[in-house]
Amino acid sequence: MIHQYKNNGYNIVLDVxxxxVHVVDDLVYDIIALYEDHTIDEIVVELEEKYSERxxxxxxxxxxxxKEAGQLFTEDVYEPYIDSFKDRPTVVKALCLHIAHDCNLACKYCFAEEGEYHGRRALMSYEVGKKALDFLIANSGSRRNLEVDFFGGEPTMNFEVVKQLVAYGRSQEEAHNKKFRFTLTTNGILLNDEIMEFANKEMSNVVLSIDGRKEINDLMRPTRNDHGSSYDIIMPKFKKLAEMRNQNNYYVRGTFTHNNLDFSKDVLHLADEGFEQISVEPVVAQPTDSYAIREEDIPVLCEQYDLLAKELVKRKKAGNGFNFFHxxxxxxxxxxxxxxxxxxxSGCEYLAVTPWGDFYPCHQFVGNEEFLMGNVDEGIVRTDIRDMFKNCNVYSKEKCKNCFAKFYCSGGCAANSYNFHGNINDAYDVGCKLQQKRIECAIMIKAALAENE
Amino acid sequence: MKHIKTISNRVLKDTMKNGGCGECCAVGNQSCKNN
Incomplete structure (x- = not known):
């Protein structure tokens, strides 16, 4: 399968x-489009007005x-291989610990409904967290590197337990030949020197939530009880933390909505404020939400990705680039x-754990009782849910089979598929179109930067 | 080559030999030593 497209003056050919990946001239670009269905003599006749026969x-x-070298027009030979791969025993690699189902912001688009996950406010106890880490160690097989995300709600609202769990995890590493990679996702409101120092010592990655320009951020991420601009509270702290981490191993992470379809300005605002690791991502919301991305927004958003990609190339070539996650x-x-x-x-190698110790396939499913898989005391009870997720792959999704992006996207997000189509083996169509565009831009950036090599 | 510049000569099929060890949401930018 070939995907060929033009972007920013480059003719790009991806052998899926x-x-x-190849950058080609107009002549090859035109011939590749005809190559599979035409002989060379037919191509010469078809294109004789544009190019010389020689x-x-x-x-x-x-x-x-x-083609002979296996770099063009290759066949998809992987389906039987994936069938055998999915028969292997499952090991758990990662847990998303919902340390707090509570939040000090009231973000309008929060899938956790202002941090409470369709249920009650709750904080995870040390005992529940400890059992979760024990479960991870016991169910991770011979895998050495284990990931634990401290998530919420807002995890800094229960930071003593975070510290205790990190200490417990570290105490278990040597005896079990494991290495924990802890990460923290925070809205920054409670960040202080103590938390920053702890995060820099113990967290492999820190995700700092901010949407971009002040007016955009504050529109969707208001403080509770009129405590002022969240942007003004968090921006100086995030800058300090990014510098303390030498601009590595963190992301400032924002969400764009129908309210800021010009989101490239938010990305560049964050870059201009000095951040070098940036992710600004489309909101996933129900069509009835006023801020949801709509089908008719897609062309505008694709233009924005193009604008951003061109600017990123320019800045990288000038030596002041940044990383854009997508x-x-x-x-x-x-x-x-x-x-x-x-x-x-999700659902097999990765699980989310609620404050009271229930397991769900990932943080996006928490609160949906249909997907309650077990708990820290009994382990995985609903092995049928685990197997459903384990069997969910590119070949179980009709929409993915002939998509050029499948090797970079892996079939998209199960939660998005479920939320829009009622099952995890479909694909969220708006998300697909944006993902395809991002991959085209990402490859173009590689091509543009390769010019200098 | 005169008309084609190859940016990546990746052959994913080759990773079937040593892949699948399982040691590997903010796949395309993920890193994977025998592979």
Whole structure:
């Protein structure tokens, strides 16, 4: 399967099944579109008004050479392989600990309903968290690296327990030959020197929630009880923390909505404020929500991604670039095909844990009792849910089979699919279109930066 | 080549040999030593 497109003056050809990427001239671009259904003689006739026969035969030869080398027009041979891969025993690699189902902001788009997850306010106790870590150690097989996300709600509202659980995890590493990677996601309101120092010592990654420009951020992320602008409270703290981490191993992470379709300005605002690791992502909301991304917004958003990609190339070439999470792509390394096609791991390798110790497939499913899988005392009780998620991959989704993005997207988000289609083996269509655009931009950026090599 | 510049000559099929070890949401930018 070939995906060819033009972006920012580059003719790009992606050989989907091998992962090879080529930048080509107009001649090759036109021939590749005809290559599979036409002989060279037919192509010469078809394109004789645009190109010389000599050039066409030469270009055709180059294409054939790459086809022979397995870098163009390769076949999809992976479906039987993935079938055998998914029969392997499951190990749990990661937990998302819902340390607090409570929040000191009242963000309008929060899927957790202002931090409370469709239920009661609650804080996780040390005892529940300890049992969760014990479960992870016991169910992780021979895997050494274990991930634990401190999530919420707002985890800093229960920070003593965070510290206790990190200490407990560290105390278990040597005896079990494990290494914990802890991460923290915070809205920044309660950040202080003590929390920052702790995060810099113990957290492999820190996610700092901010939407961009002040008026955009404060519109969707208001404080409770009129405590003023959340932007004014968090921005100086986030800048300080990013510098303390040497601009590595963190993200400032925002959400854009129908209210700021010009979201590239928010990304560039964050970059201009000095942040070098940035993610600003489309809201996922029901169509009835006033701020939801709509089908008719897609062309505008695609233009925004193009604008952002061009600006990023310009800044990278000038030496003042930044990383944009959704444009980061590894074309030469990256994971194996088994990982690429089997998805994010939710429901089998990754579980969310509520403050009272219940297991759900991921943080997006928390509160939906249909997806309650077990708890820290009994382990996984609903193995049928685990198996459903384990069998969810690119080949279980009709929409993904012929999509050029499948090796970079892995079939999209199960929660989004469920929320829009009622089952996890579909795909959220608006999300797909934006993901495809982001991958096209990410590859273009690689091509543009390769010019200097 | 005169008409084609290859940015990545990745052959994903090769990762079937040593892949799937399982040691690997803010896949395309993920990192994976035998592979």
């Amino acid at each position: 099944n091998s992962g090879s 050039d066409m035969r030469e270009a055709y030869g180059e294409i054939s050479e790459l 444009f980061m792509i590894d074309l030469t390394g990256g994971p194996c095909v088994a990982k690429r096609l089997s998805g994010c791991g």
